[in-house]
Amino acid sequence: MPARSDTPTKYVGPEPGKLDADALRRTVPDDPIKLPKGLLACEGCGIAHDGPAILAIPRSRTYVNAKGEAVEKPIAPLEYTRCPDCTRLNDVAGGDERTRNSLYALAVVQVPAPEDPTPLVQWMGTIGGLVSWLNPGEPSAEHCNPYPWAHVSLGHRRKIKEAYLLAMRSRIDIKAAPLDLPPPWGGACLFCGIGTVPMAPLEVARRGGREYAAQMIWQGVTAQAKAFGAKGREILDGFVCPTCAEVGNREVSVSRACAKAFEEHAQRNGIRVPTDLFNLYENGHPVVVPGWASLGRITPNAEPWQHVTLVIEEDEPVPEYVA
Incomplete structure (x- = not known):
């Protein structure tokens, strides 16, 4: 069948070189970079910003004195700021930590903050508590993210999306069926042989997703x-x-x-x-x-x-x- 004259016969999208590479880059994690002098890392997304310090973590260093005793000496605290985007999310959350963490989790997967995030907290609060720049590991005074949320792993991004989808499904179907959770490995119960254990979607979300829930039960x-x-x-x-x-x-x-x-x-x-x-x-x-x-x-x-x-x-x- 011949093509109509008004039907494109070849790809007419933007040239590959003109694609938004920065947008694609923000969907995957990346290594931290050196924190520029005079700036602080955002406590949420981890980027460098020139805002005021909103959080200071006390630090100390242990040394041995002349008597051979171990002594702790305070050193300069680690200071963090909050960038404009994370400040806005904190304002939407009304300063509540679990709500703010839930909004941080949504920001990682580029979901806009809802006007009323309260219903999402029971679904996103647990997984969201692990996404801020301060939580993944030891605090660093020398590094920051090259772009927002670059420190969040692909696995954790997948868990965030899962929790959000469970939350959305629950709003559509109040009587959502339980989720079937297989064992972490092995295929079935070593005794009775059943392959899955049911768990309510909300309970799965509260445990941080299917993987964590399966490890618990x-x-x-x-x-x-x-x-x-x-x-x-x-x-x-x-x-x-x-x-x-x-x-x-x-x-x-x-x-x-x-x-x-x-x-x-x-x-x-x-x-x-x-x-x-x-x-x-x-x-x-x-x-x-x-x-x-x-x-x-x-x-x-x-x-x-x-x-x-x-x-x-x-x-x-x-x-x-x-x-």
Whole structure:
């Protein structure tokens, strides 16, 4: 089909050399630069500015005196200013620290400050508390940012965007569905095999995003493969879900915790488990229920303990568990 005469047949945008390179640069982090003489770094975005000092951090230096004693001697404090943009955000926040931090976080990802930022604070306050120039590491009297927020890493920018999107979604859908959080690694609970744990979007935001939330609710476990019902002494490490972790924290070994977690799951769901099986605990006989980690699989279970089949023979008092 021939092109219409009024239809562009080639790229007609601006020449590559005329693209706003500075705007693109501000979307990624960069190394600090030497602070120009006579200027102070902004406590928020980190750029150099000639404004007055609004914050002074006391400092001291330790030295050894003639008696061989360690003595701390005060030195010049670290002073910081606040640039016009960060001053405006502080004014919008009414001087409230969590609100100001939330607006700082939005500024990092180039989202304009809303007229009323209050509803965003519960979503952005935690992640925003880690973005100002003063927070990432040791304060420096000699360096500043080459452009606003250059010190904020790509990973942290991603977490800010996630928290903001969760906040926006909550305004559209008050009954927003829980978010499914997989373990930090490993694919599933080492015991029951479930692949995700639900958490309300607001709780995820309050914990600083999916990554931090997952680290808080999934509990790390490291043990030999045989503890999960597998053969060999290979060391397996991963995570167990909150339900299995609650059981495991009451037991003295990983193998007992895995078996006990299945026993309580069976009781909650009406799965027939003869009492004789778990009474073997009291007689010193180990009961090994194969955890999901013993299978060497990648795909999680659709339901907890789906990989375990309980075989009950009428003429046997103790059943056998097989994967």
